Amino acid sequence: MVIWLEGDLGAGKTTLVRGLLRAAGDSGPVKSPTYTLLEVHVVSGLHFYHFDFYRFNQAEEYLDAGLDEYFSGSGICLVEWPDKAAPYLPAADMRIELRAGPNAQGEGRIARIEAASARGRTCLAGVTSSSSLRPV
Numbered sequence: 702m703v704i705w706l707e708g709d710l711g712a713g714k715t716t717l718v719r720g721l722l723r724a725a726g727d728s729g730p731v732k733s734p735t736y737t738l739l740e741v742h743v744v745s746g747l748h749f750y751h752f753d754f755y756r757f758n759q760a761e762e763y764l765d766a767g768l769d770e771y772f773s774g775s776g777i778c779l780v781e782w783p784d785k786a787a788p789y790l791p792a793a794d795m796r797i798e799l800r801a802g803p804n805a806q807g808e809g810r811i812a813r814i815e816a817a818s819a820r821g822r823t824c825l826a827g828v829t830s831s832s833s834l835r836p837v
C-alpha cells in the first residue's frame with residue numbers, strides 16, 4: 702500500500718502518520734523523517750515505511766537512494782512530499798491532501814482522500830464505513 706501525503710509545510714502530514722501509528726497500536730516515538738529520509742515502524746508484524754522527500758533538490762535523488770524495494774514489498778509506504786520524487790516514485794494507492802481547517806486559531810485540518818487503485822478503493826471504503834467521513 703502506497704499512500705502519498707500532500708499539503709504545505711506544517712499541513713499536518715507527520716501528525717497524521719503519528720495518529721495512524723497510534724491507532725495501529727504503536728506507542729513509541731514517531732519522528733519526522735525530514736532528515737533521515739525514512740523512519741521504519743513495525744507494528745503487529747506490519748511494516749510502516751514513513752518517507753519525507755522534502756530535502757531532495759532534484760527527483761533523481763530518489764533513484765540514488767535505492768528505495769524502490771520498499772515500494773514493491775508488502776509494507777505500508779507513507780510518503781511526505783511525493784512531488785519531490787516525481788516522476789520516479791511508484792504510483793499511489795491513496796492520496797491524502799491536508800490543509801488547515803476553517804478555525805481561525807489554525808486548529809484542526811481538512812483531509813481530502815482519493816483512492817487511486819483498486820486496493821486504495823477497498824481501503825477507502827473501509828475507512829468511510831467505519832467513520833464519519835463522507836464521499837464527495
Ligand SMILES: Nc1ncnc2c1ncn2[C@@H]1O[C@H](COP(=O)(O)OP(=O)(O)OP(=O)(O)O)[C@@H](O)[C@H]1O
Nearest residue numbers: 709710711712713714715716717781807808809810
Ligand atoms: N489536526 C491538527 N490539529 C491541530 N494541529 C495540528 C494538526 N495536525 C498538525 N498540527 C500541528 O501543525 C504543526 C505541523 O504539523 P506536522 O509537522 O505534522 O506538519 P507536516 O505537514 O508534516 O510538515 P512538514 O511539511 O514540515 O513535514 C505541528 O505543530 C502540529 O502539532
Ligand SMILES: [Mg+2]
Nearest residue numbers: 714715733781
Ligand atoms: Mg512532516
